[in-house]
Amino acid sequence: MNKFALLFALGACCAVAVEPQPKKPEKPFTPGGKWRQGDMQRPRPRVVNPPGFTADASAGQPPSDAIVLLNGKDMAAWKRDPRKEDAPGAPDTVMWKVTPEHVEIVPKSGSIRTRESFKGDIQLHLEWRTPSEVVGKSQGRGNSGVFIGGFPEIQVLDSWQNDTYPDGQAAGLYNNYPPMVNASRKPGEWQTYDIIAERARKDASGKVIKKARLSVIHNGVVVQWGREFDSMAQEGDLGLQDHHNPIRYRNIWIRPINLTDPDSEGTSPPSQK
Secondary structure, rough: OHHHHHHHHHHHHHHHOOOOOOOOOOOOOOOOOOOEEOOOOOOOOOOOOOOOOOOOOOOOOOOOOOOOOOOOOOOEEEEEEOOOOOOOOOOOOOOEOOOOOOOOOOOOOOOOEOOEEEEEOOOEEEEEEOOOOOOOHHHHOOEEEEEEEEOOOEEEOOOOOOOHHHHOOOOOEEEOOOOOOOOOOOOOOOEEEEEEEOOEEEEOOOOEEEEEEEEEEOOOEEEEEEEEOOOOOOEEEEEEEEOOOOEEEEEEEEEEOOOHHHHOOEOOOOOOO
16 A cells, blocks of 8 residues: 555544534524624614712703703793783793802793703703792692693692692692602702603504603602603693792703614614724
């Protein structure tokens, strides 16, 4: 046997059969059925600088993508609601007191609302303070309100040791739902509302598949969650009520959010080089 035949024979006897490896099963889909678990091609969440935090009583900074509605100089983003005593064609200039730190209701000067209307789902943040000196009781004590077009009033009230009807106390959805708990701070202390407003959704046939919803976090405590309403409004302005009490507001901002398809706001995956 020549050396080439010998080498061939040795190779043949030493060869090991290599069986094909089974294909790894594909990972399950995530909710929505568009992306599989751990898919690196899925859009990345958009980067947003979070709101600033302060340990004292001063207001924090809004997130980087927020629409800021108070600038500490004027009320250019707002207009005054017409009053019964107004003459025809009266200006809609806001008459509230403006300081670099806050705005304060001038009683009986009129409620106000934003000049801009906001479409779709939104996150609204605002901070408010009732007077340090307690005057009145029940609904006559530190009363104001927040209005998002298409939803009921979110009540502002001094509800610290102040009894009133439950669906009219602070963080109540007025004449609809009381808050789950009373998370009110003392008179004269700053309080926060973080509000999520979700618009109703219809399917292709026009059937309502999700009602409008409202959630409220009062001073960091969930007090309303997913309260449903029949409103079909898809946009609305923001209003603040003059209920004849000198309530102060500061740090008001809005973020449009997409609760239907958060991926649509994402960024492309990093390029692979």
